[in-house]
């Protein structure tokens with residue numbers, strides 16, 4: 046037992062600020078004297094209760110609230126402070142082996158999680174032997190510190206952002222000089238299709254019959270259509286993917302082996318598809334940058350990739366991997382949450398608009414309505430001008446695609462599922478024509494139209510298929526359908542739909558959005574909110590705007606012009622100053638799996654033997670707790686040490702949990718994010734025969750960064766892990 050614990054008698058009723066102060070003082074003295082300090086359990090508990098809630102509000106250091114085994118405390122040493130307070134710390138890297146998301150590749154390339162499921166002592170012994178012989182092992186100790194850790198380099202001259210959207214994608218950039226002059230000076234590519242120009246291109250990609258990348262965006266769409274129309278082409282051997290981003294939504298199983306199905310059901314590695322798309326935009330962007338300033342090279346660019354706030358950790362890790370395969374190094378890549386990027390854009394846009402600017406302390410909501418998802422974030426401008434996240438990001442898959450799905454349902458209702466499938470499989474070019482026409486119709490200004498009909502392209506192929514299969518034409522089928530007989534009619538090659546029916550296609554998705562906001566507004570953090578910013582392409586939909594304005598009429602609803610570009614341009618702003626976001630709410634508990642000497646009270650099924658001594662395995666050593674406001678770029682560090690002096694590696698397995706205070710990593714709600722393995726073979730042992738590594742988990746808001754520091758040499762290894770977000774629990 047802890048000596049201090051045994052000796053010190055604390056009257057908890059009397060514990061107050063003085064006592065906490067003295068504990069902090071002891072801690073400070075310890076750091077100054079660089080001698081070991083052992084907080085008593087009472088102090089630990091007291092500090093935990095009193096300080097934890099303040100931790101994110103202030104920059105004061107806190108003491109590790111975890112109750113620690115006495116022996117470990119005695120044997121642990123002070124964490125080495127090599128972290129600089131100022132920006133621009135580029136660290137050297139140690140050799141490291143990383144497996145993300147707990148995905149270890151075995152010799153056959155299959156994935157397996159590293160699990161210890163032993164129930165018997167024998168199994169435990171074998172497992173422990175494996176651990177201590179190979180890599181792994183560490184032990185934890187004291188010291189939870191928040192430090193200002195900036196891991197960025199300031200050597201970039203240009204920030205380049207890629208908005209990889211469900212329906213549309215694009216890129217934009219600005220140089221640091223332009224940004225200093227006017228942050229709104231952002232260059233975005235104007236994309237051309239055969240028929241029009243647009244600020245984003247369609248998220249479509251084409252590979253040839255040899256699986257080689259052919260084209261991206263409108264170019265891919267046009268080429269694919271030409272292939273479809275060419276009877277001599279071998280189009281069925283080509284691979285065409287569109288709107289493939291949604292595979293990453295709420296998909297906890299996405300990994301490097303995941304396959305994507307193309308338009309005709311042929312499979313290709315999802316990673317290959319995503320990295321080719323990013324690679325294309327990267328190359329195009331570089332060329333455009335270079336044309337503007339020939340002194341710019343890839344090494345001068347900080348890349349920003351936008352991701353929906355609702356994405357889970359797996360999806361974000363997957364995107365980082367895809368970017369890395371596309372030649373964007375991890376060090377030069379920043380991930381920006383879409384509604385946060387949009388938030389920066391809206392604030393900047395207001396400065397030059399007629400709208401009254403937000404005041405310090407004012408709370409606002411950003412509704413990013415895209416093609417796939419609607420992402421919602423609630424922010425507040427702090428006194429220092431930086432932004433604080435007030436509520437966990439939320440939303441759902443209620444984007445513009447939902448309206449397309451309603452239209453699909455309508456078509457199936459009229460012609461039948463079989464004819465619809467045949468159209469999709471055999472007459473893809475006609476199928477695409479209908480949906481292009483629907484996309485144009487969706488964008489009509491319904492505030493002007495009033496009454497009337499909406500006309501859609503309706504290729505004659507469908508009529509022919511209906512006559513062949515049903516022996517009835519489309520109008521006959523419509524007249525038999527009670528729902529549609531009075532409000533839809535085929536006139537030549539145009540399907541005429543009554544406006545009221547057409548509008549009803551939007552109803553479900555709009556209802557979901559409005560309903561979600563109503564529930565959100567009941568939460569205390571959101572009550573005194575003043576402004577809603579609507580961004581994303583779908584926010585240009587008049588019906589959605591009207592519904593939000595009507596339902597939340599006491600709030601100011603602002604829609605920046607070209608709202609479809611808010612995320613993209615905001616991502617560029619984010620890349621120039623990611624620290625504008627001061628704090629975010631941790632939506633999970635994060636920590637490291639550790640092993641400690643076995644003590645009374647530990648579950649017997651977790652007992653393992655290492656070097657003949659009993660240990661408790663799978664302990665969840667918490668770094669960041671669910672619900673904590675965590676200042677961005679702050680780190681929470683702990684010292685871990687080897688169990689075996691001959692140990693050559695230490696593996697830090699990063700876990701997340703939906704529980705606030707998980708005790709063990711195999712409890713329900715815990716899941717592995719990934720691991721960082723550090724080579725400690727060349728490290729020297731301390732007088733206790735241990736090698737010590739300081740492990741910091743730096744909360745970046747969009748990602749978690751693990752930095753392992755050799756406490757003797759100061760050398761560091763690092764790895765990024767995508768953060769789990771609460772959104773996918775909505």
Ligand SMILES: Nc1ncnc2c1ncn2[C@@H]1O[C@H](COP(=O)(O)OP(=O)(O)OP(=O)(O)O)[C@@H](O)[C@H]1O
Pocket residue numbers: 209210211212213214245290414415416417418419444445446484487488489581582583584585586587609
């Ligand atoms: N004026 C409009 N009226 C209705 N819908 C619109 C309008 N303009 C764009 N949209 C819809 O907005 C969606 C595209 O928006 P955006 O480009 O922001 O999405 P994305 O970035 O591709 O998707 P996500 O952000 O979900 O990944 C499409 O579903 C499109 O039909």
Ligand SMILES: [Mg+2]
Pocket residue numbers: 208209210211383415416581612
């Ligand atoms: Mg988007």
